[in-house]
Amino acid sequence: MSEPADWYELARYYDVLFSWDPQREVDFVLGASARYGRGRPGRSFEPFCGAGRLLPHVPGAVGSDLSQAMLEIARGRGPVFRADAARLGLAPESFDLAYCLIDSFRHLQREAQAQSHLCAVARALRPGGVYVLGFDVESGRAPAEAQEAWSMKRGGLEVAAEIDVLPGPPGAEAEVMRVRLRVDDNGRRSSLESRQPLRIWTPQAVRGLVAHSGLELVACFDRRYDLEAPRALETVPGSAVLVLRRANVPG
Template sequence: MEKKLYHLPGYYDLAFSYDASGEINFFSECFKRYTDFEMRRILKPACGSGRLLIPLAQFGYYVVGYDISEEMVAYTRDKIAVAGLSHRAEVVLGDMRTARFKDTFDAAINLINTIGYLISDEDILNHFRAISYSLRTGGIYIVELSCANEKLSNEERPDDTWIAERDGIKIQTTWHTERYDLANKRKYNLCKMKIEDEKENRRFMFIEPHIMRLWFFEDFKLLSRAGGFTLRAIYNQNFEPVPLNSHICGDLGNLYFILKKEAEA
């Protein structure tokens, strides 16, 4: 993993935060629809700056987050304490490939393509097995991910620029896909951030590469079976169901995949 973005949690938090209330309501509806027990304990792999962990805890769930970045973990720990949520949330250092919890969670949630940081099939299989180990039978794993188009060419390079401002800090972020490697299922992204921080009297810019898995729906279906998951449903960004037999590709944008840990036969 590359250096800067995930080692500057305050700036990440500002650049990537948005009102999460719609998403939280959607998760709570999914819990009711796809599990048959009361939702209490949620695992948040790669929780970053606690962007979603805090609202989930405020909603009333007990949330455990983990992240590979020490800075993100320290920042989120601080946020939990400041929010007075230490009785409802905790955060630890952990790697998606290996983090396993003895405690049995009711659900796990992994957002904004973060699972894309796992590139090889082996790492992905290990991740699904680890999540399955940490979930109770009948629990669900919600993964937000955008799948690629099979005919993706290197001419198609969507990029996205936005500005976020808070408390005298202004950040312009550009997320740009430089190239796709279809054969090796990799996506070469560049993240460019321009930071103007009046509070700290700092202005700087960085550009860093983020190499990620190029996900195809068929791979997702196959690899997510590890650990006994079945794909129960897919939703789009408007929280509308997408039929499981439809053509799942990049044109649909980021999608929420609902995986359920089934009872062993």
């Protein structure tokens, strides 16, 4: 029997599970800034930074997240602050680069929240700066990608995860991410299950959001993080990584 849990509050387990080598993601984010944005950033912003796994690797990075448990770990990796990504109060034109990977943006359930997020990031970017934003677009379209299982170990803590996606309530523009964790914490074993709604975005809806954000879509990739392989948003099977550039006059 699994115990119900919120895996973001189990930040130590989350942190071990996502403790793979981040170099490919970091190279991609910095490469996108070099190719499409302002080059090597002086200051960078990571909303939904979680436990801050990427913060030490990106120049001048500042993170934000809603979960205190995540922030407690992230604080050891870089400057962070607590904020709802739907209500970011950021100083205008204060960052050269923003980035957010791993499907975090879909936690914003309502269109107005997603719009507010993109507009706030647009305003906080200096002209020509990019927001590298990875999330699943129409994830139901790629069922093979919607199921993932892996495990990671650090010292005496081993965490195995199975993640899949269940349909949301009828008529809702959401699906439910189900995360099942099996944990061996120095000999103490537990099974936990976390369920969270994620907004479903079609490519057309994404284009509509971006059109009213003060950002423009300059390139799109899949989660292989290959800058030499851009693709049209409509052809990406699930996990898309958008490069959004601040237009000169934010909307």
